[in-house]
Amino acid sequence: MKIINxxxxxxxxxxxxxxxxxxxxxIEIAEKAGELYDKLFGFIETMEDVGxxxxxxxxxxxxxxxxxxxxxGNAIKKAEELxxxxxxxxxxxxxxxxxxxxx
Numbered sequence: 001m002k003i004i005n006x007x008x009x010x011x012x013x014x015x016x017x018x019x020x021x022x023x024x025x026x027i028e029i030a031e032k033a034g035e036l037y038d039k040l041f042g043f044i045e046t047m048e049d050v051g052x053x054x055x056x057x058x059x060x061x062x063x064x065x066x067x068x069x070x071x072x073g074n075a076i077k078k079a080e081e082l083x084x085x086x087x088x089x090x091x092x093x094x095x096x097x098x099x100x101x102x103x
Contacts, residue, residue, distance in 0.1 A: 069097040076100075 069076040076097050083089050 069100045 066074065068074060076093055079087075079093070080098060
C-alpha cells in the first residue's frame, strides 16, 4: 500500500510540475506576444515615415521637372531658345523633355 501511495504522490507531483511548466510557458508566450506587438507598432510608424518621405520626394521631383521642362519659362525652353539663336551646342536634349517644354 505504501508503494501505491508513493507512486500516487509522485504522479501528483509530476502533474503539478507539468502544470507549472505550462503556466510559465503561457506567461513567456504572453510577454513575447507583447514584444512582437510593440515591434510591429514601431515598424508601422517607420513605414509611415517612409511613405511621407516618398510623397515629399515626389512633390519635389515634380517641382524640379517643372523648373526644368514643363513650367512656364522652364530651363529647357530657355536653352533651346539660345540654341535657336546660334549657341554652339554639341548635344541634343531628349525629345520627351523638349516636347514638354513648350518651345
